[in-house]
Amino acid sequence: MVLTNLFDGLVRIMNLQSILVMTVGVIVGILAGAMPGISPSMGVALMVPFTFKMDPSNALIFLVAIYIAANYGGAITAVTINTPGTPSAAVTSFDGYPMCKQGRAGWGLGMSLVASVVGGIFSVIILIAFAGPLAKVALKFWPQEYFSLAVLGLSATASLGGKDWLKVLVSTLIGLLLCTVGMDPILGVKRFNFNYIPLYDGFTFIPALIGLLAISEVLSEISEFNFVTQNVAAALKTSWPGIKDYWKVRWTMLRASVIGTIVGIFPGAGATIAAFISYDIERRISRTPEKFGTGIPEGVCAGEAADSASVGGALVPMLTLGIPGSATTAVLIGALMIHDLQPGPELFTKHPEVVFNLYSSMFVANIIMLVVGTWGSRIWVNVTRVRKEILFPFIFSFALIGSYAVRSSMVDVAICIGFGILGWILRRFRIPLPPMVLGMVLGTMAEVNLRRAVMIGGTWAVFQRPISLTLLILSALSFGLPIYGEIKRRKKKAA
Amino acid sequence: MSIAYFAKGAGLAIMLAAFAMAVGLAYIVASRTAKRRMAGLVALGASFISLGAFVLVLSANLETSVFNGNEAAMIPRLWAGILIPASVLMIYRALTGAEEEPEPAGRTDKVLAVLAALTISVALMDYLGYFICSAAFILICMYMLGYRKFPVMLLISGSWVAFSYFVFYRLLYVGLPLGSIIKAVFGI
Amino acid sequence: MRHRKIAVLLAFVLISASLALGVRAASFPEKPIRIVNYVAPGGVMDITTRKFVDIASKYTKAVFVVENKPGAGGLTGMEYVIEAPNDGYTVFAATSSNIITVVSTQANQDRYVWNFQWISMLMRDPECVITSVNNPINTWPDIVSDAVAKKGSQIWVGPSTGGNDHLVALKLWDKAGIKAKWVPFESGPAAMAALMGGVGVAYVGNPADITGRPDLKIAAVCAPQRLKQFPDVPTFKELGITGVEDEIMWRGFAVEKGTPKEAIEWLQNLVDKVYADPEWIKFFDEQAIEVTNYREERFTQIIKMNIADSTAYLKAEGLIK
Known part of the structure; x- marks a missing residue:
């Protein structure tokens, strides 16, 4: 039944116009994703006016193609210049950029593209097969569970900082503390912003992220830069992974896709959190966890597949409940309403053809993305051959214009530079930055949900619901086990 | 004198000055000990402690304190409350040799020069506009990093301006600042 | 390749020069009008503005650009409009939430409410x-x-x-x-x-x-009588709760004080046309929203009432001093 509908949908979209629409959507999406400061939701929003003249089905196909491709596009700049084009691509940069520095940018680009496509296709299958029951699970998540999910996410810092747990802790806390600047999310009380309007919502996340990862990296590279001789790496020819190499990381991609889809379903979580959790899990079950962060394929795939799989997940609550599962799906809902379509369960009964066209288009769009991305990567990889004296000014300019684009605000540009300097100083003292990024990603989610939970169920609310308690026990284990292992190892050494 | 005195105005300035002095003092004291190379890390730890204390003082003075058993100061207090002892421990470990030494400083002069150029170009954007400032920054930054082929430099900064104009300003509708002086001169 | 880059650069210089020296037209509007939204793309007011622009294009050749300036419950967007010149080319798309945010965050009312001229109230959405x-x-x-x-x-x-x-x-x-x-x-x-x-x-x-x-x-x-789109839904009045018939969320346009009269009149005339447009009415009627065309005086009265109301209730709750 579903398969016949799906096939009918596939037949309907196999016309020149729809394929053209998807291809344009994929190209626009990749570019928007690669542009720092243009998040997937902004990319989709900017293109909404172009859909007014399309029929609703093609409009939806077009916008979802942008959404899919934008979530991949962020990886390109994350790998080649350590500037995540989308927040969720921050995780991709942890292993992708080291690859690039070693002259293996082709590996970073190839792995992230294939992982994106695998994650994307996997999540569509889950979406089609299990949307209904999964949406019910999503509704079971009360603030208590969201808080515990955030804590579980924070426990991932253990795998982000190397061996020095104290510096990891300090870095995480700085991130969490920076998150508390701005209007308090529950009562609207002004906190630490000195009545300065641009800081009412705290530090804008994307500029802070770009500053912390990209600007600080360039600053430290400048301080190590040899101004006399030019680096030889630029002349190296890049190698690309082959089918065999992709096959080697199949389980990583699959696990990441599952995690990405599941986390994507929850309206309060999202792609970035999914990518962090997936990266953490891969590192924990890996036989060589110490290699994560040094440029290994598993690291790139874990983040990127989860990131892309979250797209299908985010569509679950949108299609079954009419509730956006992410910022981008909120834009999609708005666009559908302009086209006189009401997203939600009635879409299946009133306009089933729109839904099944969308489903089959998501498969096709992922394939188109594979083709366009493979071709585009061959061009992108040349960025790594650019001399550093030219590349560095470009990264600065890119980071600044991206920061400005988020809200058209010079304050965000200042935030970007400020976080760049902070990151540069912290790097010098070997304080890892990824935990700080994670602290900023999860700080608000942890705070609002803890406070909501307390309002709903009293002080101990988070321990009183089974799912929440399970998640908390899992996080306690994931904090505790490595420390326990460390103590055991030391005792052995001593004996 | 209550804690509210330090939350704004002169009190705030006094508190910030005290923190700056504490950080400076930590650096000086640590650089006189045998662990001279750790002075920077000690100063960093001291600044984190100051940050924690700063948060604690400010969160004692928020406008609305409690509503429905819910307090805006709760979470910042929690994080700051963990940050302070963690930073103390970090300083202790730095002085007892349990922490790694910082990375070598390298060409800090170049970094500061580039940062200065960056900050100046950003500060001037409101007056001279994005396009002039970013072109100038790209030129200056390339020069600072030792690049000397001027025709290529001009070409590159020109193409950046064209790229940012067409992609960001025209296509993506990002209202890049045109600059008050430029606007006045050209009457835009 | 290099030649093409130079050509692009030259083209850019020429375009900007011609823009700068371009002849100035005599009547409003002579350049695109920005409608500033305080919500992210996809938000209710965003959809409303985009629909307005869509329908307005039937009646005018003027170009509208919808800009999203979300943040601080609308204060960011308001600040942006206040900072822009008051020449009528920057319009703020507001809802009643903005007014209540100003009250609940204890922001400066002279700046964030009365520095605007509330020129056109477009619709009443019952709560x-x-x-x-x-x-x-x-x-x-x-x-x-x-x-x-x-x-x-x-x-x-x-x-x-x-x-x-x-x-x-x-x-x-x-x-x-x-x-x-x-x-x-x-x-x-x-x-x-x-x-x-x-x-x-x-x-x-x-x-x-x-x-x-x-x-x-x-x-x-909250309505004086049952909504025709939802005939089975009782009003609060029927349920014995009076005094909430007028609880609505309004949406409307505001410009910064001191905007030229000509610009305001042009915009209000456009609103007159959109207000009467069947597509506009149908789009909102389906959502049980009543489209209105209140001018400045009536709109301002409603805002004064919003401020008095919210101040009283938020004070009683202890949320503001």
Whole structure:
């Protein structure tokens, strides 16, 4: 039944116009994703006016193609210049950029593209097969569970900082503390912003992220830069992974896709959190966890597949409940309403053809993305051959214009530079930055949900619901086990 | 004198000055000990402690304190409350040799020069506009990093301006600042 | 390759020069008009503005650009409009939430309310209480008796504390003589998900919130008589609660004070045409929204009332001093 509908949908979209629409959507999406400061939701929003003249089905196909491709596009700049084009691509940069520095940018680009496509296709299958029951699970998540999910996410810092747990802790806390600047999310009380309007919502996340990862990296590279001789790496020819190499990381991609889809379903979580959790899990079950962060394929795939799989997940609550599962799906809902379509369960009964066209288009769009991305990567990889004296000014300019684009605000540009300097100083003292990024990603989610939970169920609310308690026990284990292992190892050494 | 005195105005300035002095003092004291190379890390730890204390003082003075058993100061207090002892421990470990030494400083002069150029170009954007400032920054930054082929430099900064104009300003509708002086001169 | 780059550069120089020296037209508008939105793309006001621009294009050749300046409950967008020149080329798309945010954040009213001329109120969206059909407590009498039984621990969900919907909830509790807790969420849809999941028993929103969401129903609506789109939904008046018939969320346009009269009149004339457009009326009628065309005087009166109302209730709650 579903398969016949799906096939009918596939037949309907196999016309020149729809394929053209998807291809344009994929190209626009990749570019928007690669542009720092243009998040997937902004990319989709900017293109909404172009859909007014399309029929609703093609409009939806077009916008979802942008959404899919934008979530991949962020990886390109994350790998080649350590500037995540989308927040969720921050995780991709942890292993992708080291690859690039070693002259293996082709590996970073190839792995992230294939992982994106695998994650994307996997999540569509889950979406089609299990949307209904999964949406019910999503509704079971009360603030208590969201808080515990955030804590579980924070426990991932253990795998982000190397061996020095104290510096990891300090870095995480700085991130969490920076998150508390701005209007308090529950009562609207002004906190630490000195009545300065641009800081009412705290530090804008994307500029802070770009500053912390990209600007600080360039600053430290400048301080190590040899101004006399030019680096030889630029002349190296890049190698690309082959089918065999992709096959080697199949389980990583699959696990990441599952995690990405599941986390994507929850309206309060999202792609970035999914990518962090997936990266953490891969590192924990890996036989060589110490290699994560040094440029290994598993690291790139874990983040990127989860990131892309979250797209299908985010569509679950949108299609079954009419509730956006992410910022981008909120834009999609708005666009559908302009086209006189009401997203939600009635879409299946009133306009089933729109839904099944969308489903089959998501498969096709992922394939188109594979083709366009493979071709585009061959061009992108040349960025790594650019001399550093030219590349560095470009990264600065890119980071600044991206920061400005988020809200058209010079304050965000200042935030970007400020976080760049902070990151540069912290790097010098070997304080890892990824935990700080994670602290900023999860700080608000942890705070609002803890406070909501307390309002709903009293002080101990988070321990009183089974799912929440399970998640908390899992996080306690994931904090505790490595420390326990460390103590055991030391005792052995001593004996 | 209550804690509210330090939350704004002169009190705030006094508190910030005290923190700056504490950080400076930590650096000086640590650089006189045998662990001279750790002075920077000690100063960093001291600044984190100051940050924690700063948060604690400010969160004692928020406008609305409690509503429905819910307090805006709760979470910042929690994080700051963990940050302070963690930073103390970090300083202790730095002085007892349990922490790694910082990375070598390298060409800090170049970094500061580039940062200065960056900050100046950003500060001037409101007056001279994005396009002039970013072109100038790209030129200056390339020069600072030792690049000397001027025709290529001009070409590159020109193409950046064209790229940012067409992609960001025209296509993506990002209202890049045109600059008050430029606007006045050209009457835009 | 290099030649092409130079050509692009040259073209850019020529374009900018011609733009700068371009002849100035005589009448308003001579350049694109920006409509500044305080919500992210996809938000209610964003959809409204884009629909307005879409329909306005039937009547004028003027170019509109919809800009989103979300943040600080609208203050960011207002600040942006105030900073822009008051030449009529920057219009603020406001809702009643903006006014209530100014009150609840204790921001400067002279700057964020009275520095604007509220030129056109476009529509009245009635407020209503929404419940989940999967929850046995889903009518207004159910809610009241449940609230009495729970002695103040009943939970209502909705968007921000101190916002328009919270204010309506406070009024309803006051008039019905019940007590409950308001648990705020990031957005309306997030709060509706919480309602569907059973976190709370009631959500305050607008009738259009239930379209496409069969798990939700309207328990009662703030309106003088029943809405023709929802004939089965009782009004609060029928349920014995009076004084909330006028609880609405309005949407409208404002410009900074001192904007030339010519520009304001041009915009109001355009609103006149859009107001009468059948497509405009139909789009909002389906959502049970009444389109209006109130001019400055009436609009300003409504805003004064909003301020007085919200100040009184938020003070009583202890949310503002």
